[in-house]
Amino acid sequence: MRGSVLGKTKHHQSCIKPASQPQMLLLQPPQQRLKVPPPSVPFDKCQVEENEKIQCGTRDITAEQCENINCCFDGRQCYYGKAVTVQCTRDGQFVVVVARDATLPHIDVDSVSLLEANNPSCTPAGVTAAFAIFQFPVTACGTTIKEEEGYVVYENHMSSSYEVGIGPRGSITRDSHFELLFQCRYSGTAVEALVLEVNALPPPVPVAAAGPLRVELRLGNGECLSKGCVEEEVAYSSFYTRADYPITKVLREPVHVEVRLLERSDPNIVLNLEHCWATSTPNPHSLPQWDLLVDGCPYHDDRYITTVVPVDGSSGLQYPSHHKRFIIKMFTFVDQNTFTPQQDTVFIHCATAVCYPSSTNSCAQPCHRQRRAVAAVRKASSNQRALVSSGEVILTEERTTSAPDTKSNR
Incomplete structure (x- = not known):
């Protein structure tokens, strides 16, 4: 967007490295359970173009195992859908996959970054036109640690940059501003992933205005x-x-x-x-x-x-x-x-x-x-x-x- 000062301002900008065969990202399929409610509006997250599919889990994963880690199965392979997927592995790794089509307007996946965006180990493991894939230890990249009701909780934050148009009497943006607060919760017997929503809407206030002419x-x-x-x-x-x-x-x-x-x-x-x-x-x-x-x-x-x-x-x-x-x-x-x-x-x-x-x-x-x-x-x-x-x-x-x-x- 261009403002009168040609304001192309980027925020939370991260240094993203080129993708290196992200389809080869292999993860052990954990036994997981869903921790957020299903979407209120029907949406088929599995309608991913063939050339945009990113492998989820190991190559020999079954359809049931694929579904258990909330990925999609087309009869041949398990792949990530058009969503934001957060996974926690038994060996203490965060896996976060952000789809371009997870929001409207679509996210610029190149602009998504973690808290420690300048740390090379915290940049995406792979980026395509449709997905950004992050994999990092639960103790790295700005993760905070706390104990809560018998769990050790690892919490991190992810956000995207957005472009600002600067005008003489105000500034605006039309870009999605993506933010994600997520956790891995470890107990003696289980591992859980949790996503916390941010940017709630304020309650609406109805307003009307009129002029002297009809x-x-x-x-x-x-x-x-x-x-x-x-x-x-x-x-x-x-x-x-x-x-x-x-x-x-x-x-x-x-x-x-x-x-x-x-x-x-x-x-x-x-x-x-x-x-x-x-x-x-x-x-x-x-x-x-x-x-x-x-x-x-x-x-x-x-x-x-x-x-x-x-x-x-x-x-x-x-x-x-x-x-x-x-x-x-x-x-x-x-x-x-x-x-x-x-x-x-x-x-x-x-x-x-x-x-x-x-x-x-x-x-x-x-x-x-x-x-x-x-x-x-x-x-x-x-x-x-x-x-x-x-x-x-x-x-x-x-x-x-x-x-x-x-x-x-x-």
Whole structure:
């Protein structure tokens, strides 16, 4: 992402060495039991492309043994699925396998690292386009040790880097920020693995905002259900209602925005968007902020540039010039100083103006226009302007496509 300072800031960045035949990583198949609940949404973690499969366990492992260590078996081999798999071996080793597809948006597996990222022995044993494989002693790589209810507990932490866009009034990210706190618990008779979830969502707070003009900002929720449908057209076929807020989105998920003029029947007038931006609170003047449209045009210092959707006679609308549409990719605000993800809520605001076309002013907002044209478009009295805001849009906790897999051996 590019901000106005071209802010490509990476955090928790690790030094990852190239993969060296990760499919040859051989582990003794421990007898393990699942320590986390099954996923609430059905997801087939075993749908892994043939050329991306990483061997799990020894070559002679049986289907039952493979299932016991929470891996996948295709009739020929045991392999890791699209999940985060944590295993503890009898000889005191952590084995952590992180799949690219374990979250939405997908993890950049090259950016995943342990606490002691600069220690060569703590870098991945192998990295492919789809997986990062870590194997290290339970006493190494920053592991903490404690005793708890008859167990010796070894605990470590893993996280990923993410890219930050730095703007003049705020900073954002659209990358998944993956964090994993995991344990190996050893007693006299058993070994258990445990994954602790982090980054819980705050409770939602419903919010509404309105402007003095009858202008409405709403978010489309139409879905493509047939082959060949055009998402940009279908998305605006239906909209969230006030009762639907707060709504949830994941990072980089498209947010389809429409601003429309209400209770006007003059087909000649034009609704223009002077400025659209996002905040983390319902107050449009609060900081931080992130620009979406400036003078009706996409904010150019954003790698995931806003898409302006043309609205014309083919839209089927009675007054196409009374509508403006654009698409953004969901993001979250980050702290200006530490660049850590800070806010999980986003509110969208637009300053609008009603324009009356004339022989000298077409009311068009071409993004290559000169300053003189910008000034002409802005000639509108105060009662022809309105500030309109969306309801609350909540960033979901990286929507995991499967629950983290944890296994122990007894």
